[in-house]
Amino acid sequence: MSEVFFNGPAGRIEGKYIQSDNPRAPVALILHPHLPSDFFEGNMNHEVINCLYSILIKNGFSALKINFRGIGKSQGTFDNGVGELMDAATALDWLQLHNPSSLEYLAVGFSFGAWICMQLIMRRPEINNFIAISPPTNKFDFSFLSPCPIPGLIIQGEQDSIVPEESVLELVNRLSRQKNINIEYKLLSGADHFFRGKLNDLSNTVDEYIKISHHSTGKKNASKKHQNKLLL
Template identity: 25%
Template sequence: MSTERVTISSDCALEGMLTKQGLTCGAVICHPHPLYGGSMHNNVVEALEEGFISSGFSTLRFNFRGVGWSEGTYDEGEGEVRDVLAACTHLRGVLGQTARLVLAGYSFGAWCAARAASQVKDLEDLFLVAYPFSRYEAAPIHAFPGRLYFVGGSQDDISPLDQLMSVYEKVDGEKYLKVLPTSHFYPGVEDELRDFVRQVFGPTSSKV
């Protein structure tokens, strides 16, 4: 296994961290809102990364435009969707076009991931943590035809649990849900988040 800093080519250069182990499966992980301190060094992003790595996945986390060493400026979610697509293209370029790809995001990153998902070729899995239902519509979630994984917090006022459950109940396809006793920022429940990733994506996946 190796980890390296990479440059991702969107319509501006993006900073990323690639951990590579094998060529069969990979996960792209999207961070929370750039205007509120979100970056690829977020606790939830790193917990997701650790969960996927321990499940045998290569991973790519990256900074949206205007964050860290990434070029550009915040673009109201439009350019950020292009950033997600560029990250998926980059990881597929590393692993090969036949590799299984999972797209994951936290908060604003979950919204961007959901909006990009239908444009990612052969994407089967979309993993959403604390999707900000109070700020953005859920339509992109329902447009995705693959497997959906939801993580919510019982005390989250930005991703209210009642709204999450309403959306979850309307999903017709294969779906999985984990509710954690936490607020929107997931302090102290990183281990539980890692464990859920391992449960649904690890070698002995139990699909809870």
């Protein structure tokens, strides 16, 4: 894993990146939480983000996680989602620059990061799939997803006291009515918003989805151990 920096709209953006030896490996961008309720845990080193980062690398992805503006060593200040979406778009540009042969792009977000992730997929057609974890549907407007252009997975904790399941299920039901787009929904039993004590369940759910949605890549990586190189 290597610490990386690149220029964003508000200045320097900090990230951690690992690149697969396979030049055609799928690519993932992972976006962290940033709600008032989890602000102090809202960075790229959150344990849920680390869990996602690890499982994506295990499945052969070139993976980048970033700190949004004003977090860690990233410059700027919190911008209520507007600037953070620009940060995510800049990170995707950076990934494309370093993975010119890849045709698979996965956007992954947790909590606030899920909201940014789902806005990003509406603006960037090169993204083929998404994973949204605990999307804060009761705190932010998700009406821009009309329609949702790509398939994806939405994961919710059964005991989430920050984002009620009913609110997330309403979004899932709306997206599921679309033709030719498959939106999977997983409710994790006993899990709260932060998946405390349930990270293994979260990891297994994401792992299973990746192996199905990126089946050709998943099978190839299952039969051969990928060594990863650091981008310095």
